[in-house]
Amino acid sequence: MKLIHVLSEALRAMLANPLRTMLTMLGIIIGIASVVLMLAVGDGIKLFIDKQLSVLGSNLVIVQADSRKAVGARLRTGTVQTITLDDAEAINRLPSVKGAAPMLTTYSQISYGNDNTNTQVQGTTPISFAIRNLRLAKGIGLSEVDIASASRVAVLGKKVAEQLFYKNDPIGQTIRIDNQSFQVIGVLDNEGQSFDSGDIGEVVMVPISTARVTLIRTATPRTVQYVVVQSKTTEGLNDMVADIYDLMRDRHRIRAEEPDDFRVVNFGEFAKTGEAIATGLSIALGFVGAVSLVVGGIGIMNIMLVSVTERTREIGIRMAIGARPSDVLWQFLIEAVAICLVSGIIGVALSAGVASAVSSTGKFEMAIGAKAVGIAVVFSCIVGIFFGFYPARRASKLQPVECLRYE
Amino acid sequence: MMDSMIVHSAAGALVEITDVRKSYFSNRVETPVLHGINVTMQRGDFVAVMGQSGSGKSTLMNILGCLDTPTSGAYRLAGVDVGAQSRAELATLRNRTIGFVFQSFNLLKRMSVLDNVALPLIYAGVSRSASRSRAQTQLDKVGLGELASRQPNQLSGGQQQRVAIARALVVDPPLILADEPTGNLDTRTSNDIMALLNELNRERGQSIILVTHEPDIAAHAKRLVRLKDGLVLYDGPAAEGLRQLRTDDNTASASEVSQ
Numbered sequence: 001m002k003l004i005h006v007l008s009e010a011l012r013a014m015l016a017n018p019l020r021t022m023l024t025m026l027g028i029i030i031g032i033a034s035v036v037l038m039l040a041v042g043d044g045i046k047l048f049i050d051k052q053l054s055v056l057g058s059n060l061v062i063v064q065a066d067s068r069k070a071v072g073a074r075l076r077t078g079t080v081q082t083i084t085l086d087d088a089e090a091i092n093r094l095p096s097v098k099g100a101a102p103m104l105t106t107y108s109q110i111s112y113g114n115d116n117t118n119t120q121v122q123g124t125t126p127i128s129f130a131i132r133n134l135r136l137a138k139g140i141g142l143s144e145v146d147i148a149s150a151s152r153v154a155v156l157g158k159k160v161a162e163q164l165f166y167k168n169d170p171i172g173q174t175i176r177i178d179n180q181s182f183q184v185i186g187v188l189d190n191e192g193q194s195f196d197s198g199d200i201g202e203v204v205m206v207p208i209s210t211a212r213v214t215l216i217r218t219a220t221p222r223t224v225q226y227v228v229v230q231s232k233t234t235e236g237l238n239d240m241v242a243d244i245y246d247l248m249r250d251r252h253r254i255r256a257e258e259p260d261d262f263r264v265v266n267f268g269e270f271a272k273t274g275e276a277i278a279t280g281l282s283i284a285l286g287f288v289g290a291v292s293l294v295v296g297g298i299g300i301m302n303i304m305l306v307s308v309t310e311r312t313r314e315i316g317i318r319m320a321i322g323a324r325p326s327d328v329l330w331q332f333l334i335e336a337v338a339i340c341l342v343s344g345i346i347g348v349a350l351s352a353g354v355a356s357a358v359s360s361t362g363k364f365e366m367a368i369g370a371k372a373v374g375i376a377v378v379f380s381c382i383v384g385i386f387f388g389f390y391p392a393r394r395a396s397k398l399q400p401v402e403c404l405r406y407e
Numbered sequence: 408m409m410d411s412m413i414v415h416s417a418a419g420a421l422v423e424i425t426d427v428r429k430s431y432f433s434n435r436v437e438t439p440v441l442h443g444i445n446v447t448m449q450r451g452d453f454v455a456v457m458g459q460s461g462s463g464k465s466t467l468m469n470i471l472g473c474l475d476t477p478t479s480g481a482y483r484l485a486g487v488d489v490g491a492q493s494r495a496e497l498a499t500l501r502n503r504t505i506g507f508v509f510q511s512f513n514l515l516k517r518m519s520v521l522d523n524v525a526l527p528l529i530y531a532g533v534s535r536s537a538s539r540s541r542a543q544t545q546l547d548k549v550g551l552g553e554l555a556s557r558q559p560n561q562l563s564g565g566q567q568q569r570v571a572i573a574r575a576l577v578v579d580p581p582l583i584l585a586d587e588p589t590g591n592l593d594t595r596t597s598n599d600i601m602a603l604l605n606e607l608n609r610e611r612g613q614s615i616i617l618v619t620h621e622p623d624i625a626a627h628a629k630r631l632v633r634l635k636d637g638l639v640l641y642d643g644p645a646a647e648g649l650r651q652l653r654t655d656d657n658t659a660s661a662s663e664v665s666q
């Protein structure tokens with residue numbers, strides 16, 4: 001018997017009792033949808049983390065003041081100013097450090113002509129561009145000369161540039177930041193969320209020296225809010241963090257029994273937490289999927305056994321006119337597999353719907369990949385073969401004369 | 408087609424059963440039904456099997472149709488030792504050698520008339536399109552060519568039985584087995600079906616074994632086999648057998664009257 005013939009027989013049998021077929025398929029549909037979503041969530045979170053890291057640059061930590069810990073006589077509350085440009089420079093000189101960028105940030109009103117917007121302004125140094133993977137769509141970045149001379153220049157995030165200039169070229173134009181004039185020298189190419197400033201497209205970057213003079217009042221002329229530090233290697237990240245602790249405690253003259261007055265935030269840890277959450281969610285969905293597939297499979301087996309009984313006479317007729325036991329076995333096995341495959345396809349469609357609904361919120365991107373579809377197809381077939389085999393075998397072992405007597 | 412033509416022309420008896428016995432077992436209790444039957448049938452013969460209800464006619468037909476196995480005894484069908492065949496080989500043997508016509512038609516629901524007739528060819532490994540065109544030809548021959556796309560339940564009993572006959576003939580098997588094919592039909596339709604079988608036997612030399620209750624139906628056959636309690640009571644020309652049958656019946660009713 002040819003496969004197309006067996007398939008069309010399977011389809012005919014499925015359509016003979018559509019409601020029952022539908023109900024039978026439900027377990028497999030949910031099972032396959034869960035498995036596919038499990039993979040999509042895992043992939044989505046990985047994608048999300050990778051994207052974060054590519055915006056962040058990888059192997060980054062932030063060193064910032066920690067006033068909660070800086071108690072006691074050494075510092076009066078309110079005058080915390082533990083991180084300075086000199087700290088940043090000292091960190092930058094550590095052998096394990098690739099670069100350390102001091103940061104001063106504030107929210108300011110940016111305007112050009114009649115258009116204005118409120119967004120984050122970051123005062124920083126050229127090192128920032130290198131260690132945070134910042135690329136320029138147009139123009140140039142900040143230079144050491146800009147820092148030294150506190151020049152009034154600005155590099156715009158992509159979205160800020162679009163908001164103020166539409167499709168016009170912003171390079172060389174003068175914008176106002178908190179009513180101070182700045183000349184636009186570059187536009188960033190990066191997109192996505194960054195750890196310290198939200199959407200990287202909505203950031204304006206200026207020399208840290210200029211920021212201090214024009215935009216941000218600091219407790220002392222050398223105070224910075226935080227320092228972004230990148231290690232030379234991924235493996236060296238933890239050693240680098242230890243080096244920073246030693247250096248900072250030494251520089252701040254913190255005695256052994258005293259707590260730190262700063263902290264080091266490791267974004268690699270965030271990524272790990274994210275991955276752990278993803279794994280947890282995947283395991284939960286995988287469990288739901290596995291349970292649904294087993295329950296669904298038992299449902300298939302049950303309905304196939306009922307179907308074999310109901311069609312006993314049909315089996316007898318087929319055997320009388322020449323169906324071999326193997327023909328009968330294939331007929332029922334293919335029917336079970338077909339039910340599972342159709343369920344699998346519906347399950348994939350269902351999960352694709354869920355994924356696109358989740359993606360459309362814009363917070364999390366979920367994609368159903370070819371791998372997930374492949375796995376769904378393979379899993380449906382396995383469930384169909386596993387749970388369809390026993391009923392099919394039973395049908396094939398029936399005696400033609402008894403089947404023909406069956407009413 | 409080639410296979411069955413070779414079978415048709417092969418020498419020797421088409422059907423040869425020797426001392427066939429059959430017992431049914433339920434809860435280890437043996438119920439003997441056939442007590443040693445010997446029948447030989449040549450190609451082109453038309454045999455009617457008669458006997459009272461429960462005399463073992465259907466049991467014998469199931470054995471002849473390779474649907475059931477005898478408890479003891481030998482069966483050669485078209486030169487093949489049936490007892491030595493596996494289940495799969497028996498299926499192929501049925502497919503190539505026997506066409507079944509049942510009392511209750513036994514067409515498959517949810518399948519068009521054409522697909523029903525084509526199914527034996529599908530099991531014989533013939534392609535879908537070739538099966539369909541041969542099935543259509545066969546339907547045309549039994550006069551139902553126009554109903555090919557109908558579902559079986561949209562047809563009258565007589566039409567369904569014609570479809571079943573078309574299905575039985577489609578692989579051109581050497582032997583047709585019909586167990587009370589007119590049992591569910593009225594007299595006029597029965598006569599049509601018998602005329603069709605008669606024509607097949609006369610014009611194509613189709614071998615037929617037919618079970619019936621009715622002497623009028625049996626009268627179409629060349630030869631009569633009468634069973635009684637699992638034994639052959641008569642085996643010979645139909646005309647002579649039917650005459651004896653009438654005499655027996657008269658004696659039986661006379662003795663009933665006298666009691």
Ligand SMILES: Nc1ncnc2c1ncn2[C@@H]1O[C@H](COP(=O)(O)OP(=O)(O)O)[C@@H](O)[C@H]1O
Binds near residue numbers: 438459464465467
């Ligand atoms: N599967 C079976 N199990 C037990 N007894 C059976 C079975 N089939 C038939 N019989 C018995 O065998 C006898 C012959 O039956 P059957 O061959 O159907 O007779 P007929 O077709 O001549 O009416 C009957 O007594 C019947 O009850």
Ligand SMILES: [Mg+2]
Binds near residue numbers: 464
């Ligand atoms: Mg009977």
